[in-house]
Amino acid sequence: MKNITIVGCGGVGFIHAYYFAQRGYNISFLKTSDYNSNYYEKVKSDGYFEVIDRGNDKEKVYINNITKNPEEVIPNADIIFVTTTTLQHDSVAKIIGRYLTDKQVVCIMPSYASSLIFKKYAQANVKYVEFETTLFNGRIIDDSYININFKNCRMSAYFNGFSDEEKSVFSKDFVYIDKEALNTFEIAFHNPNMIVHTIGVLLSASRIEYSKGEFWMYKEAFTPSIINVINKFDAEKNLILQALGCNELSYFDAAKWRNDVDLSQDSMDVFRSFAEDSNKGPNQLRHRYLLEDVPMGLALFQSVGDAIGIETPIADSVITLSSALLNEDFRANGRSIFDIYKGTNLNKAIFLETIG
Structure with missing residues (x-):
């Protein structure tokens, strides 16, 4: 090769x-x-x-x-x-x-x-x-x-x-x-962008518009209250991963695993260190952090939850509010397993059998 x-x-x-x-x-x-x-x-x-x-x-x-x-x-x-x-x-x-x-x-x-x-x-x-x-x-x-x-x-x-x-x-x-990873959905739902891009931008929307380019998302956005939201999303994500037979992992533990040699460190300390070295941005709401990661990531995530009977209220809320912010229907225009498996009478048993 x-x-x-x-x-x-x-x-x-x-x-x-x-x-x-x-x-x-x-x-x-x-x-x-x-x-x-x-x-x-x-x-x-x-x-x-x-x-x-x-x-x-x-x-x-x-x-x-x-x-x-x-x-x-x-x-x-x-x-x-x-x-x-x-x-x-x-x-x-x-x-x-x-x-x-x-x-x-x-x-x-x-x-x-x-x-x-x-x-x-x-x-x-x-x-x-x-x-x-x-x-x-x-x-x-x-x-x-x-x-x-x-x-x-x-x-x-x-x-x-x-x-x-x-x-x-x-x-x-x-x-x-x-x-x-065990299957394509484990990789998809461990994509960090689906979590921090979407939550970080949505809950900093007014700051992004007001700052006119002077916004450092990783340094500014992830205050203790926003981390609470990420942890709630992690709980939804891990329920779905568990149902799919995949490895569960929190966003911050996954970030430490990817980003730092020393795994004995506290996950939040590693995240804060990464944040200090991160780039400025985004400078507007019509940015791939919402335009890509909401319809491609969160909409897919929600559709899997729908297929296997697991509610995803945090993900659903982020999709709904992001759609309202940008006047886009991210749910209707996003990626869905019901579209991917078009023609299949998709339910939990069929879906789990399909992904092996």
Whole structure:
């Protein structure tokens, strides 16, 4: 596995391409939207992109190809690494599905049960790896270079279609996986963005609008009362994970597990340390923290609760109030297992049997 195609030309794609290039992969990019077009054109012209990795010297990363034509970069890839927002996964799956070939690996980072979407359009026997969050954090700076400011210490993933030997090879050669999830929903519901992005923005809405860009969510938003809300959401989440036979874990314990080498520390101390080093933002309410994580994450979460008979009042409230804030119907337009399993008379028994 030496040829990798990154689907998505945003910060996540370039940041991880840097990591994969260091591990000896040949890197190509597929652009699927008009976002970050200036940086796309710069990299296409230069044939490389530049990276500052956590304060080190700037480095150049040369690439094989960067294109908007999937036929150029999908069929010959060993791994297709999808880094677009989950809002784009339906359209991306349609774009690349016809070009996928047997034994390729499609990695989705992060994922809200998106392997179920890609399977609908793949015309080949493809393996899937879904991640709950990204390995690195950072962003494109001034359409000029990539700045990496954080690396997670540990990663979890869900393998679909892999033998034990193939999992071991993948973890050794591509991304080391510290913990394997039992199914796509365990990965989806341990995605931290579904909790802190949505609750942090919703309950800071007036502050975000009033501050006009001077808002530091991780430093400001998570006061003791807001942490109470997160803990209540965790209780709902863990009831559903328990019903699905998955591993239960609180948001703050999960954050410590991902973010810090020393697991003997208090989870809240680790979170506060992470918050101090976090970036400013968001600067408006029409931001992916609501526009993506409410319809793709919370709506999916609520639909699973509906299918297996578990009430989710905190999640329901966040969806309803976020919809009112932005005048959007996130529940109606969001991801739902009732849509994914269209045509199935879905109930708890059928759903649990379906996910194994």
